[in-house]
Amino acid sequence: CWDATRVFAGDETRCWKCGALALGILPEAKRESVRCRRCEAEAFTAARACGLYESALRASVLSMKREPFVSARLARLLVEAQRRAPLSSATLVVPVPLHRERERERGFNQATVIARSLAKQAGLVLDEWSLARATHSERHRAGMDARARRESVEDAFEVVRPRLVRDERILLVDDVFTTGATATACARVLLAAGAHEVFVLTVARA
Structure with a gap:
């Protein structure tokens, strides 16, 4: 199953901002200049x-x-990704929150499970309380447009x-990046909070 999975090694040519894969091969010195232009308005770095x-x-x-568990292999991949620039400058790990009703239904928030594993393995500070879900919005479904x-x-x-996020370089953690809508919504309020x-x-990445 892992043999059929495209795992990023960090040397791919992709949009430096949103991470979308790009065609062609570029030397490392030029990769930071790659932009897809679809993500210019996104609030995250x-x-x-x-x-x-x-x-x-x-x-x-x-x-x-279904089950709050991060495998050893996945935990290793998360740490490897975090240790590459620019994510390596992050100072605080924050999971994307679920609304309390949905978290109560499921019994846990999978983003928090991922964030806890990463923070522990990478030796980073975890803040799972400062960012909250204020509204119980519609679930994102396959086929929903941006x-x-x-x-x-x-x-x-x-x-x-x-006060807990002020002046921090936040590493926002979630399970899947699709359009960047959730990441940007979270980033906007975090930046507004300082x-x-x-x-x-x-x-x-979907």
């Missing part, structure tokens, strides 16, 4: 993922929605402990 949402990574994401996803998370998040900048790390 840069987004990265361990690999594509397929095979083993897809199975890992789906499994974590506009629908943005509208579903508009005003959905709030920072309830701004965060220095926001990076994004997900298990997979």
Whole structure:
């Protein structure tokens, strides 16, 4: 299953900001200049993922929605991704929150499970309380376009402990990056609360 999974090694040619794969091979010195132009308005500084949402990574994401467990291999991939620039400058790990009703239904928040594993393995500070979900918005479904996803998370998040995120370089953690709508909604309120900048790390990129 892992043999059929595209895991990112850090040397891919991709949009430096959102992490979207690009065609061609560029020397390392020129990779930072690559931009897809679709993500210019996104509030986060840069987004990265361990690999594509397929095979083993897809199975890992789906499994974590049922059981709060991060495999040793996935934990290692998350740490490796975090230690590469620009995510390596992050000072505080923050999971994307679920609304309390949905978290109560599931019993846990898979983004928090991922964030706890990463923070422990990477030796970073974890803050799972400052960012909260203010509204119980519609679940993102396969086939939803970027506009629908943005509208579903508009005003959905709030920072309830701004002093804990002020001047921090936030590493926002979630399971899947699809359009960047959720990441941007979270980044906007974190920056408004005084965060220095926001990076994004997900298990997979759809």
